[in-house]
Amino acid sequence: MRWHLRSLPPFPFDRARLSHLNGRHLHAPPGGRCLEIRGLVKRFGGLRALDGLELEVRRGTITGLIGPNGAGKSTLFDCITGFTVPDGGQVLLDGEDITGMAPHEVFARGISRTFQIPRLHRRLSVLENLMLVPPGQLGERLAGPWLRPGAVRRQEEAIRRRALEVLDLLELTRLAHAPAEHLSGGQRKLLELGRVMMADPALVLLDEPGAGVNPTLMRTLAAAIERLREERGITFLVIEHDMELVARLCDEVVVVSEGRKLTAGPPDAVRKDPAVVEAYLGDPRATVGVET
Numbered sequence: 001m002r003w004h005l006r007s008l009p010p011f012p013f014d015r016a017r018l019s020h021l022n023g024r025h026l027h028a029p030p031g032g033r034c035l036e037i038r039g040l041v042k043r044f045g046g047l048r049a050l051d052g053l054e055l056e057v058r059r060g061t062i063t064g065l066i067g068p069n070g071a072g073k074s075t076l077f078d079c080i081t082g083f084t085v086p087d088g089g090q091v092l093l094d095g096e097d098i099t100g101m102a103p104h105e106v107f108a109r110g111i112s113r114t115f116q117i118p119r120l121h122r123r124l125s126v127l128e129n130l131m132l133v134p135p136g137q138l139g140e141r142l143a144g145p146w147l148r149p150g151a152v153r154r155q156e157e158a159i160r161r162r163a164l165e166v167l168d169l170l171e172l173t174r175l176a177h178a179p180a181e182h183l184s185g186g187q188r189k190l191l192e193l194g195r196v197m198m199a200d201p202a203l204v205l206l207d208e209p210g211a212g213v214n215p216t217l218m219r220t221l222a223a224a225i226e227r228l229r230e231e232r233g234i235t236f237l238v239i240e241h242d243m244e245l246v247a248r249l250c251d252e253v254v255v256v257s258e259g260r261k262l263t264a265g266p267p268d269a270v271r272k273d274p275a276v277v278e279a280y281l282g283d284p285r286a287t288v289g290v291e292t
């Protein structure tokens with residue numbers, strides 16, 4: 001029986017200690033293509049939410065995904081993660097075609113996501129929300145606690161330790177035993193990122209992490225994302241409307257409009273691109289977001 005969680009390393013992350021784990025992202029060199037979207041099409045009745053979308057996300061980068069409301073950003077996340085099956089095109093992860101795979105198959109390949117409205121177990125505590133994430137826990141099996149009580153206990157302790165480390169990183173320790181429903185909107189976003197961290201992903205898709213988050217929590221959130229990229233080499237694709245956050249976090253920004261890629265490039269260049277400004281505001285003389 002596999003007991004992979006026993007070997008989970010503590011935070012702060014240490015690449016050398018992690019190398020014995022099987023995460024392909026830990027061995028793959030940064031900068032190569034992690035995610036490729038080729039000609040993706042998704043129709044809802046007569047509406048083409050994705051209309052031949054093409055984009056690439058390089059390994060180890062934080063890539064922003066921006067575009068006006070209804071551009072198709074969330075639909076893209078749904079297609080990547082198996083929540084929606086596209087009508088055409090391909091999703092490639094590290095060169096493997098994962099188009100149309102079920103959500104659990106995509107998750108098993110190292111892709112985790114968050115949602116615009118965090119999906120948490122509201123009645124469970126913050127700590128329990130984290131501890132539920134790692135799959136294949138021995139205690140969940142009917143006979144596990146009877147046949148291997150020591151192994152179940154040790155595994156649970158390892159998961160608890162890791163969850164406490166995640167809470168520490170996200171500055172949520174004092175809320176460990178509070179029910180998730182008592183958290184503020186911003187704290188829920190942090191907890192959702194924590195759940196993603198418990199899954200040890202290679203690629204993380206964040207859907208509007210900054211929405212409804214106050215400036216202090218935003219700094220904690222941004223710092224955690226940067227740290228995960230630096231120390232774990234985790235790749236991020238981030239839908240975000242807050243251009244200040246995009247400018248701070250992202251190496252590259254992809255702009256989508258009406259289900260297609262409009263342009264891509266460094267945040268500053270993209271923000272001043274007349275085509276982008278027009279897509280957002282209908283006025284090529286304006287600029288998108290705040291000046292930094």
Ligand SMILES: Nc1ncnc2c1ncn2[C@@H]1O[C@H](COP(=O)(O)OP(=O)(O)OP(=O)(O)O)[C@@H](O)[C@H]1O
Nearest residue numbers: 044047048049067068069070071072073074075076
């Ligand atoms: N399940 C669905 N059924 C019908 N239409 C849908 C469905 N999901 C999305 N759409 C439509 O597809 C288009 C793209 O929606 P999507 O949510 O992907 O856009 P978005 O870029 O994420 O927008 P926002 O920034 O407002 O969240 C929209 O016109 C939306 O109304």
